Amino acid sequence: MPVALFVPAGLGLIFLVLPLAGLLARAPWATLPQRLAAPGVLTALRLSLLTATVATLVCVVLGVPLAWLLARVEFPGRRLVRALVTVPLVLPPVVGGVALLLVFGRRGLLGGWLDATFGITLPFTTAGVVLAEAFVAMPFLVIAVEGALRGADVRYEEAAATLGAGRWTTFTHVTLPLVAPGVAAGAMLCWARALGEFGATITFAGNFPGRTQTMPLAVYLALETDLEAAIVLSLVLLTVSVAILAGLRDKWTAGP
Secondary structure, eight states: OOGGGHHHHHHHHHHHHHHHHHHHHTOOGGGHHHHHTSHHHHHHHHHHHHHHHHHHHHHHHHHHHHHHHHHHOOOTTHHHHHHHHHHHHHSOHHHHHHHHHHHHSTTSTTHHHHHHHHOOOOTTSHHHHHHHHHHHHHHHHHHHHHHHHHHSOTHHHHHHHHTTOOHHHHIIIIIHHHHHHHHHHHHHHHHHHHHTOOHHHHHHTOOOTTTTOOHHHHHHHHHTTOHHHHHHHHHHHHHHHHHHHHHTIIIIIOOO
């Protein structure tokens, strides 16, 4: 490796690590247990874990078939569909929240019908948090599972079909076990992205303690009144992020 590359590489590493080091250096370690046990922190943490988990389940139920469709079925406009699926990756989350309001709000394309027909109101509810998190997180799952499907050996599926297995049996007993690591990795990334979602959540679901205030929203609110509380909440999210990376190291971060 040329010596000239060491300097920008070192600066890049410092740029990424220094903010995290600053967070750890300013953490109120002496009062950390008491702050973590505060009712507001525990409530936001429970809500974040619940909504992120439910959003991930929604993404798995809807995203795995979508990934299979993109990976295994040739149809007109497949590239366009794939591009549309990945739009939330680059779309500003606040814009995603506005889009969700325009569709699922009480005066939205579907929200008015849901409210009038079933009495279902999604904005500014816990269900709205789940919807916002699923919207921004699903592309991570679809991309991971589609990549796993493309890399899977189709000979096993062909052998199952030759032995008389139907499409559904082949999918559930052969395809899914083959791509299970990819599904697990995509679900973990999806869960982590849902846990850290802020923009779409605050726009579509608001910031109501106990109902829609997740950990990222609690950090934002704490910054205005209690910096140490914001640091503690940030440490919790940082710990979760590190744990996710540790769980995915063999698939995403391992090197030769």
